[in-house]
Each structure stands twice: as structure tokens, then as C-alpha cells.
Amino acid sequence: VSAAITRRAFVQVMAAAGGGLALGVRTAGARGAAAPGFHPSVWLGIDRQGTIVARVGKSEMGQGVRTSLPMILAEELDADLASVTIEQASPGPGFDALGTGGSGSLMRSWDALRQAGAAARQMLVAAAAQRLGVAAGALETDAGFVRHPPSGRRLSYGELAADAARQPVPERPALKPRASFRLIGRPVKRLDGPDLVTGRARFGLDVRPRGLLRALVARPPRLGAKLVSFDAAAAKRVRGVRRVIEIPSGVAVVADDTWAALKGREALRLVWSDSPHASFDSDEHLRGLEEAVARPGITIRKDGAGRAALAGAARRLEAVYLYPFGAHASVEPVSCTALVERRRCTIWSPSQTPNAVQRLATELLGLPASAVKVHVTLLGGGFGRRLGVDFDREALEVARRVAGTPVQLVWSREDDMRHGYFQAASAHRLAAGIDAAGRVVAWEHRKASTPHNARRVPTDEEKRSPDSVRGWAWGVYDSPYHVPAAEMSYAVVDAPVPIGPWRSVFSPSSVFAREGFVDEIAVATGKDPLRLRLELLGAGDPSVPAIYTIDGEKIDRARLRRVLETVAEKAGWGTPPRPGTARGLACNVFHTETYIAYVVEVALRRGAGAADLPFSVERVVCAMDCGLVVNPAGVAQQVESGVLWSLSNMKSAITVRSGAIVEGTYQEFPVAMIHETPAVIETHLVDSGDERPHGIGEPVVCPLAPAVASALSRLTGKRVRRLPVRAADLA
Amino acid sequence: MPRRDLTINGKRHRVDVADDMPLLWLLRDVLGLTGTKYGCGAGQCGACVVLEDGAAVRACLVTVGEAAGKSYTTIEGLSADGSHPIQRAWLEEDVAQCGYCQPGMMLELAALLSRPAAPSAADVDRALSDHVCRCGSYPRIRRAALRAARSGGGR
Numbered sequence: 001v002s003a004a005i006t007r008r009a010f011v012q013v014m015a016a017a018g019g020g021l022a023l024g025v026r027t028a029g030a031r032g033a034a035a036p037g038f039h040p041s042v043w044l045g046i047d048r049q050g051t052i053v054a055r056v057g058k059s060e061m062g063q064g065v066r067t068s069l070p071m072i073l074a075e076e077l078d079a080d081l082a083s084v085t086i087e088q089a090s091p092g093p094g095f096d097a098l099g100t101g102g103s104g105s106l107m108r109s110w111d112a113l114r115q116a117g118a119a120a121r122q123m124l125v126a127a128a129a130q131r132l133g134v135a136a137g138a139l140e141t142d143a144g145f146v147r148h149p150p151s152g153r154r155l156s157y158g159e160l161a162a163d164a165a166r167q168p169v170p171e172r173p174a175l176k177p178r179a180s181f182r183l184i185g186r187p188v189k190r191l192d193g194p195d196l197v198t199g200r201a202r203f204g205l206d207v208r209p210r211g212l213l214r215a216l217v218a219r220p221p222r223l224g225a226k227l228v229s230f231d232a233a234a235a236k237r238v239r240g241v242r243r244v245i246e247i248p249s250g251v252a253v254v255a256d257d258t259w260a261a262l263k264g265r266e267a268l269r270l271v272w273s274d275s276p277h278a279s280f281d282s283d284e285h286l287r288g289l290e291e292a293v294a295r296p297g298i299t300i301r302k303d304g305a306g307r308a309a310l311a312g313a314a315r316r317l318e319a320v321y322l323y324p325f326g327a328h329a330s331v332e333p334v335s336c337t338a339l340v341e342r343r344r345c346t347i348w349s350p351s352q353t354p355n356a357v358q359r360l361a362t363e364l365l366g367l368p369a370s371a372v373k374v375h376v377t378l379l380g381g382g383f384g385r386r387l388g389v390d391f392d393r394e395a396l397e398v399a400r401r402v403a404g405t406p407v408q409l410v411w412s413r414e415d416d417m418r419h420g421y422f423q424a425a426s427a428h429r430l431a432a433g434i435d436a437a438g439r440v441v442a443w444e445h446r447k448a449s450t451p452h453n454a455r456r457v458p459t460d461e462e463k464r465s466p467d468s469v470r471g472w473a474w475g476v477y478d479s480p481y482h483v484p485a486a487e488m489s490y491a492v493v494d495a496p497v498p499i500g501p502w503r504s505v506f507s508p509s510s511v512f513a514r515e516g517f518v519d520e521i522a523v524a525t526g527k528d529p530l531r532l533r534l535e536l537l538g539a540g541d542p543s544v545p546a547i548y549t550i551d552g553e554k555i556d557r558a559r560l561r562r563v564l565e566t567v568a569e570k571a572g573w574g575t576p577p578r579p580g581t582a583r584g585l586a587c588n589v590f591h592t593e594t595y596i597a598y599v600v601e602v603a604l605r606r607g608a609g610a611a612d613l614p615f616s617v618e619r620v621v622c623a624m625d626c627g628l629v630v631n632p633a634g635v636a637q638q639v640e641s642g643v644l645w646s647l648s649n650m651k652s653a654i655t656v657r658s659g660a661i662v663e664g665t666y667q668e669f670p671v672a673m674i675h676e677t678p679a680v681i682e683t684h685l686v687d688s689g690d691e692r693p694h695g696i697g698e699p700v701v702c703p704l705a706p707a708v709a710s711a712l713s714r715l716t717g718k719r720v721r722r723l724p725v726r727a728a729d730l731a
Numbered sequence: 732m733p734r735r736d737l738t739i740n741g742k743r744h745r746v747d748v749a750d751d752m753p754l755l756w757l758l759r760d761v762l763g764l765t766g767t768k769y770g771c772g773a774g775q776c777g778a779c780v781v782l783e784d785g786a787a788v789r790a791c792l793v794t795v796g797e798a799a800g801k802s803y804t805t806i807e808g809l810s811a812d813g814s815h816p817i818q819r820a821w822l823e824e825d826v827a828q829c830g831y832c833q834p835g836m837m838l839e840l841a842a843l844l845s846r847p848a849a850p851s852a853a854d855v856d857r858a859l860s861d862h863v864c865r866c867g868s869y870p871r872i873r874r875a876a877l878r879a880a881r882s883g884g885g886r
Contacts, residue, residue: 062829062866189825196830197818199766199806203831206765214760239749257760258769259752331770331778331865332831380768380831381865413771633825637868641828644867666775666863675856677869 020047020161039094050158057089057098061382064634076117078141103695118173127163187633204350219250222275222659231269247397275659277496282656289427292448297491300470309442309485313433323509324653326423332380333416336395339406352386384501414664421454421500428513443483454500475510481536504698515586515706553592567623571599584711590699595625602711614727627690642700647672735799740808750796766806777862780835787842806834820879828866
């Protein structure tokens with residue numbers, strides 16, 4: 001993500017209801033609005049009571065944007081954080097790029113929110129200077145007041161809001177230097193906590209417009225099967241069932257309540273065609289991926305002599321790593337509520353991509369965008385699943401057939417698990433050439449997997465183009481390590497399974513394989529895994545470039561070294577581990593922006609339940625350099641979240657048999673539970689003086705699993721190269 | 732289809748729905764108490780836990796027919812203003828991420844903490860061992876549970 005896109009912004013006064021101050025900020029990089037006039041991408045209002053409202057377009061799905069974004073605004077505005085509320089932006093002119101994903105909420109909102117706060121503060125000060133008859137330079141701002149220290153007089157922002165609206169808008173509002181921050185960088189608890197602990201918070205399934213009907217859809221049991229015929233007679237006899245409607249994705253049962261819709265769906269008699277993918281099996285697919293990495297794929301990075309250098313090395317190591325399909329498995333299944341009326345449509349969606357929802361409605365219903373209102377609700381977990389609009393499409397297909405009545409399209413747990421899109425399975429083959437002195441002189445990483453195909457299937461040309469292929473090989477092509485000869489490649493292996501974004505997208509499997517293999521090299525060469533990594537990052541070797549540049553973005557190896565040194569120090573790396581435990585280490589640079597390392601202490605868990613992890617992670621130490629930290633409390637939450645997500649990746653998998661997704665419940669796809677939670681998870685932030693915030697929610701996932709796998713290999717002598725981990729793998 | 736009487740958060744309700752309807756859907760779809768969450772409908776995730784005469788039950792596994800005559804507490808009844816010791820502990824430990832699974836977690840703990848003996852960390856893990864939080868808020872749930880227990884836990 002290029003920061004330059006969002007850096008320039010401009011501010012205008014907007015009409016304010018009730019005579020307060022309203023400012024719009026339009027970032028120069030935002031996509032052009034079709035409508036003429038000024039359409040801001042962030043809107044800030046201060047009313048006469050001093051209530052501050054920021055309308056922003058980031059969806060809250062647990063990452064804490066409803067806390068961290070107000071912090072940025074309150075900082076530049078010198079407002080009391082408690083007086084700032086966030087209003088969820090709906091798609092519209094200006095609000096034309098509302099997506100939430102890629103761990104980018106903070107970095108993409110940073111400039112506009114600062115500009116808005118700084119401009120408003122300057123205008124409030126100018127209004128106060130006029131009112132008090134003093135120079136603006138004699139005034140200070142603090143906690144929602146403009147103060148005049150010499151006289152002790154003060155005016156609240158509410159009192160000044162109307163006058164401030166008549167002040168000229170500063171062309172370049174002065175932003176605070178980092179050293180002057182009072183709020184940013186201090187831990188702040190979730191501002192929306194009270195709503196979440198009282199049941200007041202409204203998620204997608206909690207939308208309750210008057211007269212709401214519920215709908216469930218019966219979908220094909222096997223990939224690609226089609227509806228041949230159906231008999232709805234029994235379904236229609238279920239009390240509360242109103243309609244049974246065929247839609248493109250299946251047969252919808254519309255009822256007064258969810259229970260009636262569930263029973264009605266069960267009573268449907270459905271005839272499906274054979275699946276064109278009836279022979280598809282995920283185990284066979286994994287074997288196919290393994291075969292694919294027996295040969296090099298499309299080269300996406302080549303340093304020095306590339307793979308050719310392997311042949312000349314004194315010693316060669318090789319390993320294959322396998323990673324399964326995965327599901328998002330948010331506790332709130334996807335849903336969408338829609339009301340289609342004559343010439344207009346209202347949608348309530350727990351969406352990460354509300355503009356796409358609006359576009360979809362305009363296309364399906366033939367309405368102009370101005371007639372489609374999309375309200376974004378809270379999301380009961382997102383993780384990339386809600387970047388899809390398949391559930392919105394179903395809601396609209398049903399709602400248009402019961403026009404005038406709102407319909408909530410509900411997915412059951414099984415629907416959510418089996419009919420979503422998935423993290424792609426992958427195979428990785430790594431090879432290293434070691435010279436007589438034990439140095440790594442050659443490196444090869446081949447990945448075979450399936451790119452996203454749920455929304456659009458890549459063309460054959462894209463599958464062959466190094467530029468597009470590289471975009472599917474995060475964690476492979478952007479390895480931070482310096483090896484004089486290195487070659488990375490990727491081979492597309494198609495699968496009939498829908499594949500789409502997932503937390504950390506293409507990275508988890510790549511980092512699991514790469515970091516696990518680095519640990520294998522350490523063992524084979526008798527080196528300490530920390531020392532080996534520091535060497536590969538150029539410690540003490542001036543011939544290794546400090547900066548690795550790829551696609552115009554820079555990886556600073558010194559930053560990753562500092563993170564590794566920090567995590568080692570905090571974890572007591574090098575001291576003997578407690579009896580019965582072993583330590584493991586892994587690191588990563590996510591998207592060339594966030595530098596992170598984990599050290600874990602792991603013990604075996606004998607007699608663990610069949611569904612439980614066969615080991616326990618007792619302590620996790622994380623060191624991270626994620627640039628400027630807005631809310632350290634939020635960062636610590638996300639580290640804990642990433643640890644548990646990654647442990648789930650070591651525990652559960654989606655499998656496919658005869659073209660059908662097998663797992664439909666939490667028993668079949670068991671995610672990490674409280675009794676598998678490490679007793680200690682520590683976060684240590686490393687400050688490199690970076691002036692900008694970077695992503696956190698995805699970077700925290702990747703290096704945890706390989707650190708655990710490395711510890712397991714110390715404990716058992718067994719190298720975990722395939723997930724999920726079963727007890728038998730460690731025996 | 733007989734009418735059924737039951738008490739929710741201290742208020743008596745007479746309902747006229749299918750006897751086999753799970754309490755979950757009565758609460759959410761008929762009575763509009765959306766704080767009780769749907770996560771699986773099969774007793775595997777714990778998002779719908781409510782108190783039945785003080786004991787934790789999964790609202791997706793209790794039918795309206797079975798619920799007749801009984802008294803239930805949902806998250807809305809724990810306290811509307813967040814003043815219950817478990818709610819306060821939740822805020823102090825900054826537990827919630829997306830927050831969706833939390834009502835079920837809190838009510839499970841309310842049942843645990845209503846017992847005479849203060850729970851150990853292992854008791855907390857056992858009580859919540861079949862509650863799913865996909866965001867991974869477990870470390871803070873543990874801390875909040877023990878904090879609430881120390882403050883009396885609502886007994």
C-alpha cells in the first residue's frame with residue numbers, strides 16, 4: 001500500500017444541521033465521485049453541545065476501529081475522547097471506497113482524520129480569538145475547550161462551533177508533531193465495550209425492521225451441482241412458512257421466524273444434478289499440489305544465480321510442507337437484510353465491502369445508486385469472509401420477490417462453514433544449499449496453490465504472468481532473508497473449491513513453510529535459530545544490503561533484526577527452557593510493512609482429547625514493529641487474537657470428499673478453545689521512529705504456527721511439515 | 732398449540748408459538764431480545780447460553796415446550812447499565828473484540844460464580860471449554876472471570 005496515495009487531503013465546510021461546525025475531508029487519492037461537487041470521504045461534525053461525530057467508512061469486526069479512529073481525531077482536535085462518536089458511513093458520493101480489509105483501516109484513515117481534526121481545531125481557535133479579542137497565538141486547546149491562559153477564560157467547542165463554521169478553512173492545517181501526542185500511543189480500552197457487554201450492540205443478525213421475514217436457502221450439496229426439481233408442498237405446510245422461492249443459488253424458504261424457515265427448508269424435497277466435481281477429493285488435491293512443486297513454477301524472484309546454485313553447494317537440504325483448506329468460521333454466520341420497494345432499496349449488511357453491495361443492488365434491481373441505501377452493521381467476525389457479496393445477492397434475490405417486506409437472509413452454521421469461500425490448500429517445496437563453512441549459499445521456495453476464484457476466476461494469461469502470480473505468493477517472494485543465490489516460484493493448481501480472502505490471505509502457509517525450513521537449516525547446521533536468522537539478515541556482514549526493495553516497497557533488515565533481538569531478550573532465549581518444555585522462534589515481515597517475531601514455550605499434552613491440540617503453548621512472547629502505534633491496548637488484543645487464530649490453523653482443516661465439503665460444525669472444524677490458550681501472551685512493541693501506523697490484524701497470525709512447530713521438533717524430534725497437527729504426528 | 736407462560740428477565744410472557752421452537756428463536760425472533768446470539772444451533776458454540784432458574788443452558792437446545800413455567804435471564808437481564816460485576820470485569824479487562832460470543836460467555840460465568848466456592852483458573856477453563864470465540868479473546872476472558880470472582884461475582 002502506498003502511503004502517498006492518501007497523504008494529500010483537502011477540507012471544506014459542509015452544511016451542518018442545527019448550526020454547528022461540519023467539515024468534509026476528501027483525500028486526493030480517493031476514487032473520483034461521479035456526482036459533481038465536493039464529496040468528502042470523511043465527515044466531521046461538532047454541534048452546539050460539543051458532541052463530535054466522525055462519519056467514517058470502516059467496518060468494526062473486532063479490530064477496534066471504533067476506538068482507534070476516534071483517538072486519531074480527538075488527538076488532532078484536542079477533544080475529550082468521550083465526546084467523540086463514530087457514525088458508520090453508508091456508500092454514497094465521496095464514500096465510494098469504504099472497504100475494510102488488508103489490515104489497512106488505520107493506515108488508510110490516518111491522514112484524513114488528522115486533517116479533519118487539525119482543521120477544525122484551527123477554526124475553533126480562530127473563532128475564539130475573534131470572540132475574546134485576542135491573538136490566536138495566545139490561545140491553547142485542551143479536552144474540548146479553547147483556553148486563554150493569561151486571562152483564565154475558556155470557551156467550549158460547542159459554544160464556538162457555529163462561529164468556527166464561518167472561519168476560512170486552513171489550506172494546510174498544522175498537524176501535531178509526534179512528540180506532542182497526548183492520546184495517540186496511550187492504551188485506551190474499547191469505547192464500544194458497554195454496548196458489547198449489555199447485548200445492545202447490533203450485529204447483522206440483530207437488525208429488526210418492522211414486519212421482518214426470515215429466509216434460509218437450500219444450496220447444492222456438492223460443488224457445482226444444479227437444481228433439477230423441487231417439491232415445496234411439505235415445506236409450505238410448516239407453520240410460519242410464507243413462500244418458497246427458487247433463486248440462482250438454490251431454493252429459499254421465507255418464513256415469519258428463523259425456526260419456521262429452518263424447518264421449512266428441511267421439509268423441502270430437492271433433486272440436484274450430479275456434481276461435475278464428484279471425483280474431487282482434498283487429499284488427492286494435496287497430492288497434486290505436492291506433485292506440482294516437484295517442478296519449478298513461474299519464477300517470481302531470482303537473486304544471483306537462482307536455483308542453479310543449489311547444484312554446486314557442498315550440502316543440500318530439502319523439505320515439502322503441506323497446508324490444508326481453511327474456513328473463516330466466524331461465530332456470527334453471514335447474513336443480510338434487505339427491503340426492496342418501488343424505486344428504492346434498503347440493505348443492512350455486516351459487510352466489509354458496502355460499495356460492492358450497493359453496486360450489486362443497482363445491477364440486480366436496475367436502480368440508480370442514489371436509490372440504494374446500505375447500512376453497515378457490526379460484524380460478528382470478518383476475517384475476509386465479508387468481502388464477498390454472495391449473501392447480499394441472495395438477500396436481494398429473495399427481497400425483490402417479496403417486495404415491500406424486509407427479509408433477513410440467514411445462513412446456518414453449516415451453510416456458513418460449507419458454502420463460503422475458503423483459504424486455499426497449498427504445497428511448498430524448499431531447498432537450501434549449504435557451503436563447507438555452514439553458510440546458506442542457495443535458496444529455493446516453490447509454492448503451488450489456487451488463487452482467489454470466488455468472485456472472478458483468473459485468466460490463463462494471469463496464471464502465467466509473474467506479476468499477477470507474485471501477488472498470490474506473499475511470504476514467498478518477499479522473504480526478508482539474504483541468500484546470494486535464491487529463486488522463488490509459484491504454480492497454479494486449479495480447484496473447484498471457491499477460494500477467497502482469509503485472515504492474512506496468502507501468507508500463513510508460506511510463512512509456516514519458510515520459517516519451519518529455516519529452523520530445519522539451523523538444526524542441520526548446528527546453529528542457533530536466532531543466530532542463523534540474524535546472519536541471514538546481514539548481522540555483522542556489511543556485504544548484505546540493509547534494505548531489500550521489491551515492487552518499490554522496502555524491507556529494512558535492521559528493523560527485523562531489532563525485533564528478533566527484542567523477542568529473544570524478553571523471552572530469555574538461550575537460557576535453558578523449563579523441564580518438559582521447548583522453545584521455538586519465527587519471524588516475518590508482512591507486506592513489507594509490519595515486522596514481527598514470536599518465541600513460544602511448548603509442552604506436549606498427553607492424553608489430550610481427540611479434538612484438542614496434542615500440545616500446549618504455555619508462553620508466547622511477541623515483539624513487533626508496526627510503525628507508529630495509535631492504541632497499544634488494541635495492539636495487545638490483536639496479538640492475542642493472532643495467536644489463537646494461528647493455533648486454530650494448527651488444529652482444524654476443511655476437507656472435500658466426492659465434491660462435497662465435509663465439515664459443517666465446530667465439532668468437525670474445531671477452532672482453538674479457552675483451555676488451549678497460552679497462560680502468558682506478552683507483546684513488546686519496537687519503536688523505529690516510523691511516523692505512520694501499519695497493519696496489525698493479519699501480521700500477528702503468520703509466524704506463530706512455525707514457532708510452535710519448531711518447538712515441537714525440539715521436544716519430539718518430529719518435524720511438523722503438515723497442518724493440522726495430529727497426536728500421531730508427534731508420537 | 733397451547734399458549735405457554737415463561738418468565739424472561741423478571742417479566743412474565745405468554746407466548747403462542749410452536750412448542751418445538753428453541754428458546755433461542757423465541758427470544759430473538761418473537762420477543763426481540765437479540766442479545767442472545769445464534770452461532771450453531773447445536774449446542775457447540777455457547778453463544779446462546781442463558782440462565783434457566785440460575786443454571787447455564789443453551790437456548791438453542793431448550794424448546795419452548797420445555798421452557799414453559801421456568802424463569803430465564805438473558806444478557807439484557809444481567810444488568811442493562813453494565814453494572815453487574817461480570818460486566819464491569821469485562822470492561823476493566825477490555826475483553827471484547829467483535830463481541831458476538833460474549834453474552835454467552837458472561838452468562839456461563841454468572842452461573843459458575845453463583846456457586847458458593849470461588850472458582851479457580853481451571854474451573855473457569857472447564858466452564859468455558861465449549862464456548863467458541865473466533866477472535867481469540869480467551870486470555871482476557873480468563874482474567875475477567877477471576878476478577879469478577881474476586882469482587883463477589885454477583886452472588
